[in-house]
Amino acid sequence: xxxxSKVIQREQSHEHVTESVADLLAHEEPLDYKSSSLNVGAxxxxxxxxxxxxxxxxRPAWNSKLQYILAQVGFSVGLGNVWRFPYLCQKNGGGxxxxxxxxxxxxxxxxxxxxxxxxxQKIRRGSIGVWNYVCPRLxxxxxxxxxxxxxxxxYYNVIIGWSIFYFFxxxxxxxxxxxxxxRKNGTIAIVEPECDKSSATTYFWYRQTLNTTSTIAESGGLxxxxxxxxxxxxxIVCLAVIKGIASSGKVMYFSSLFPYVVLxxxxxxxxxxxxxxxxxxHMFTPKLEKMLEPQVWxxxxxxxxxxxGLGFGGVIAFSSYNKIDNNCHFDxxxxxxxxxxxxxxxxxxxxxxxxxxxxxxxxxxVAENGEKILGYLSSNVLSHDLIPPHVNFSHxxxxxxxxxxxxxxxxxxxxxxxxxxxxxVLEDELNKAVQGTGLAFxxxxxxxxxxxxxxxxxxxxxFMLINLxxxxxxxxMTGITTPVLDAYKVQKELFTVxxxxxxxxxxxxxVQRSGNYFxxxxxxxxxxxxxxVVVILENVSVAWxxxxxxxxxxxxxxxxxxxxxxxxxxxxxxxxxxxxILISATVIEMAISPPGYNAWVQELAQERFQSYPPWALAMxxxxxxxxxxxxxxxxxxxxFNLMSDGSNKLSVSYRxxxxxxxxxxxxxDEARFILSAKPGDAPLSGVARKPYVTPAxxxxxxxxxxxxxxxxxxxxxxxxxxxxTxxTxxTxLTPESNS
Numbered sequence: 148x149x150x151x152s153k154v155i156q157r158e159q160s161h162e163h164v165t166e167s168v169a170d171l172l173a174h175e176e177p178l179d180y181k182s183s184s185l186n187v188g189a190x191x192x193x194x195x196x197x198x199x200x201x202x203x204x205x206r207p208a209w210n211s212k213l214q215y216i217l218a219q220v221g222f223s224v225g226l227g228n229v230w231r232f233p234y235l236c237q238k239n240g241g242g243x244x245x246x247x248x249x250x251x252x253x254x255x256x257x258x259x260x261x262x263x264x265x266x267x268q269k270i271r272r273g274s275i276g277v278w279n280y281v282c283p284r285l286x287x288x289x290x291x292x293x294x295x296x297x298x299x300x301x302y303y304n305v306i307i308g309w310s311i312f313y314f315f316x317x318x319x320x321x322x323x324x325x326x327x328x329x330r331k332n333g334t335i336a337i338v339e340p341e342c343d344k345s346s347a348t349t350y351f352w353y354r355q356t357l358n359t360t361s362t363i364a365e366s367g368g369l370x371x372x373x374x375x376x377x378x379x380x381x382x383i384v385c386l387a388v389i390k391g392i393a394s395s396g397k398v399m400y401f402s403s404l405f406p407y408v409v410l411x412x413x414x415x416x417x418x419x420x421x422x423x424x425x426x427x428x429h430m431f432t433p434k435l436e437k438m439l440e441p442q443v444w445x446x447x448x449x450x451x452x453x454x455x456g457l458g459f460g461g462v463i464a465f466s467s468y469n470k471i472d473n474n475c476h477f478d479x480x481x482x483x484x485x486x487x488x489x490x491x492x493x494x495x496x497x498x499x500x501x502x503x504x505x506x507x508x509x510x511x512x513v514a515e516n517g518e519k520i521l522g523y524l525s526s527n528v529l530s531h532d533l534i535p536p537h538v539n540f541s542h543x544x545x546x547x548x549x550x551x552x553x554x555x556x557x558x559x560x561x562x563x564x565x566x567x568x569x570x571x572v573l574e575d576e577l578n579k580a581v582q583g584t585g586l587a588f589x590x591x592x593x594x595x596x597x598x599x600x601x602x603x604x605x606x607x608x609x610f611m612l613i614n615l616x617x618x619x620x621x622x623x624m625t626g627i628t629t630p631v632l633d634a635y636k637v638q639k640e641l642f643t644v645x646x647x648x649x650x651x652x653x654x655x656x657x658v659q660r661s662g663n664y665f666x667x668x669x670x671x672x673x674x675x676x677x678x679x680v681v682v683i684l685e686n687v688s689v690a691w692x693x694x695x696x697x698x699x700x701x702x703x704x705x706x707x708x709x710x711x712x713x714x715x716x717x718x719x720x721x722x723x724x725x726x727x728i729l730i731s732a733t734v735i736e737m738a739i740s741p742p743g744y745n746a747w748v749q750e751l752a753q754e755r756f757q758s759y760p761p762w763a764l765a766m767x768x769x770x771x772x773x774x775x776x777x778x779x780x781x782x783x784x785x786x787f788n789l790m791s792d793g794s795n796k797l798s799v800s801y802r803x804x805x806x807x808x809x810x811x812x813x814x815x816d817e818a819r820f821i822l823s824a825k826p827g828d829a830p831l832s833g834v835a836r837k838p839y840v841t842p843a844x845x846x847x848x849x850x851x852x853x854x855x856x857x858x859x860x861x862x863x864x865x866x867x868x869x870x871x872t873x874x875t876x877x878t879x880l881t882p883e884s885n886s
Contacts, residue, residue, distance in 0.1 A: 221618025426502015
């Protein structure tokens with residue numbers, strides 16, 4: 148019996164000890180007889196109510212399950228689903244790409260997503276606290292996650308700033324990127340040469356929006372329009388997360404659902420456009436031979452990895468605000484399939500619109516080259532006998548032009564190149580793969596200029612991008628703020644505002660005229676390899692150090708059922724092996740691919756690949772090193788006892804829960820003493836006995852459960868285990884004993 152219980156205190160005092168049970172009970176607080184677990188008069192067959200630990204332990208909680216699911220969906224479904232997945236699908240075999248993607252989603256995505264949800268929900272802390280608890284020597288995992296979140300948040304919000312700029316520019320008719328600007332040279336008006344050599348949308352993006360320089364070495368000073376857009380973006384993000392999940396949860400109702408409304412509207416409108424079926428058919432025509440290429444599987448694994456937001460810490464942070472008995476397995480499967488469905492839906496929308504654009508561009512190509520042929524016919528460069536009799540140049544169709552092109556190419560084989568005729572094949576237009584900013588700010592915007600009521604569709608599209616980005620940014624910021632707020636007593640609002648201000652100042656790097664090149668650099672190097680290393684260490688720390696069997700038991704205690712045995716083998720063998728292969732492939736890819744970027748050359752009005760200068764190359768590798776640096780530092784420091792393992796820094800919420808549990812135990816001990824003839828006797832047979840409860844509310848303590856003391860080898864449990872339960876001392880964690 149705990150030494151500080153009321154009964155022991157009475158025994159040690161000099162006051163008169165009450166001898167009767169009735170007198171003892173008279174000194175206690177009033178007890179609700181009917182609802183008490185000590186009710187010995189309950190009718191036979193009636194379920195005796197259990198005393199439950201209150202869920203409100205001081206930690207914020209989601210208002211509803213829907214709010215939490217929308218937050219996870221908003222975080223995982225981002226800009227990559229709209230402009231990365233369709234590109235990979237087209238590049239890697241169309242419909243055939245969906246097969247490796249879906250397989251890898253099942254064997255990597257869902258198990259690791261489930262793992263992150265479970266540890267966050269069980270330990271109820273952010274990424275730093277979670278991995279300090281699981282294995283202190285690998286506590287650097289959480290710090291690396293936080294640093295990657297910082298790097299990604301810096302440039303990701305710049306993309307939201309670009310979308311905000313285009314959103315406000317869309318309230319014009321005609322759209323400002325629908326035509327090339329006219330330059331007046333005295334009395335002569337000419338089309339802007341840079342725009343004439345490229346296209347109106349390309350010119351608007353590179354010159355009027357970014358006003359980009361020709362190399363990364365040329366700073367060009369701040370772009371005022373983009374600086375203001377970035378400021379607005381950070382103000383929006385700050386307001387969304389300033390109150391934690393109390394504010395961000397409400398924002399998610401709109402930011403997570405609105406993109407689906409827009410995607411469905413675009414899909415319906417896209418299917419009504421001429422050529423949309425061509426785009427979708429081209430998209431889903433499977434090229435089965437592509438499935439045998441290792442590159443396809445590598446890119447599919449990478450996309451699965453980043454689509455779910457693994458390793459960022461946002462998934463863990465969001466799940467830490469759940470009730471401990473929440474069915475996180477259902478959440479993992481649901482969110483993963485929603486993410487997959489969203490990617491396929493976005494792909495349908497993108498290629499329906501790009502199919503329409505390809506038909507427009509193909510018809511334009513046919514018209515321009517038809518004019519060239521008529522010029523050659525009138526100047527007798529070509530003979531009229533070469534033109535098939537069914538061809539009508541006043542209504543020249545793509546099929547008629549193809550016939551003329553083949554005839555001229557066959558007859559004029561020697562001098563054909565001098566004619567400058569283009570084949571104008573629809574398939575070639577559809578094969579022009581675009582991704583990222585090239586898709587959102589050039590290809591898609593160009594297609595929308597041909598829509599009826601184009602400003603309306605443009606407003607909807609860029610508002611959708613803002614909401615997609617905002618959902619991901621809320622998760623990223625939560626992955627930063629939650630671990631810090633768990634570890635240190637700082638004011639939430641003040642810390643959030645300071646983070647946003649610092650991030651805005653650091654983000655000025657990306658709103659220089661050369662800022663677009665730095666966005667590319669951070670996107671390529673700040674997250675890829677570091678996050679892959681973080682996730683494999685998460686997997687290893689749970690499956691091999693903490694122990695898969697023990698983790699499965701914890702899940703059974705949390706969920707009320709034991710997850711499928713398949714997860715045991717996926718976590719222990721399949722996922723680590725796949726991640727090791729992915730890391731190896733990523734390192735090889737980085738080694739054989741020359742580090743560089745696509746620079747916009749104003750004189751040529753086109754992009755050209757350029758290698759990074761030495762200082763920029765050093766910056767690329769510094770991003771990787773800095774992101775992964777906490778891993779070895781924390782490991783070495785704790786191995787040699789140079790850093791505290793954090794065992795004396797339990798979160799306030801965790802500590803409150805434990806104190807409630809211990810208090811509840813003491814009351815049960817006292818009740819057993821009162822209702823027994825002697826302190827050592829067993830309780831009365833009619834008494835409903837209740838074991839010591841954990842934060843789950845009704846589960847007995849398992850000395851090997853996922854809790855800080857197991858990892859540290861300390862034992863604050865031993866003083867809090869029911870007297871009827873044998874005390875099992877905890878031992879330091881070793882892979883041999885836990886797996």
